[in-house]
Amino acid sequence: MNSQKYLILIKGLDKTEEILNFANDKNYIKINYKNADKSYTYTRNDFEFYKDPIEIDLQKNRIHLEQGYTYNIMKALKFDQYYKIFFENNSSVVIEENNVKIVENNDKIIMSSNKFEYFKEISKIVSVRTEEGIGLLTKEYEKINFIEKDTALYKYITPLARTGTVASSKLNELIFPFGANKSQFDAVRNAMNNQISIIEGPPRNRKNTDNIKYYC
Numbered sequence: 001m002n003s004q005k006y007l008i009l010i011k012g013l014d015k016t017e018e019i020l021n022f023a024n025d026k027n028y029i030k031i032n033y034k035n036a037d038k039s040y041t042y043t044r045n046d047f048e049f050y051k052d053p054i055e056i057d058l059q060k061n062r063i064h065l066e067q068g069y070t071y072n073i074m075k076a077l078k079f080d081q082y083y084k085i086f087f088e089n090n091s092s093v094v095i096e097e098n099n100v101k102i103v104e105n106n107d108k109i110i111m112s113s114n115k116f117e118y119f120k121e122i123s124k125i126v127s128v129r130t131e132e133g134i135g136l137l138t139k140e141y142e143k144i145n146f147i148e149k150d151t152a153l154y155k156y157i158t159p160l161a162r163t164g165t166v167a168s169s170k171l172n173e174l175i176f177p178f179g180a181n182k183s184q185f186d187a188v189r190n191a192m193n194n195q196i197s198i199i200e201g202p203p204r205n206r207k208n209t210d211n212i213k214y215y216c
Contacts, residue, residue, distance in 0.1 A: 001021070019031055029046075056076040065099060083095050089143070116157055119141065
């Protein structure tokens with residue numbers, strides 16, 4: 001069925017495009033799938049049907065999930081208590097309305113969005129390329145539709161979110177099963193105290209590790 005006009009959930013999963021048609025049969029729903037030769041029967045509790053969606057104006061608004069930022073959105077439709085979001089890579093996702101916020105574009109949101117788009121544009125210049133000339137890093141960026149709050153990338157493009165560190169008392173509970181010298185301990189301590197850390201240094205024996213570098 002047309003996913004732009006209808007939303008059909010079977011046991012909570014979006015099956016709209018797989019369904020050819022359906023019919024009511026007393027307390028059950030009979031469904032014919034496009035690639036099946038027989039009908040399948042479901043209880044009414046397992047079947048949800050919605051139609052006549054409202055399209056969200058993506059020029060004026062931005063879809064903001066509780067989990068973080070969204071990118072590459074082509075269209076967003078609201079079916080009663082659900083939002084269905086269509087992405088540029090032809091994928092889609094259905095999310096309950098209590099996990100979605102429709103926010104008017106503002107400087108803070110646009111800035112974070114522009115940062116990510118800036119990274120994508122830079123990757124087209126500096127990325128290692130395939131024989132076809134496609135940037136490997138760019139290709140990976142294009143796959144990103146969500147940036148969740150618990151990721152380093154979200155913290156990096158959202159400076160105000162870089163809060164919360166491990167309590168100093170917790171640092172005393174760190175376990176080093178094979179021992180550690182001062183440089184190694186400092187590297188771990190700084191990693192635990194910062195959202196983003198880079199620890200640089202090749203494997204070395206315990207007597208020669210003082211040149212380990214760490215960045216936060």
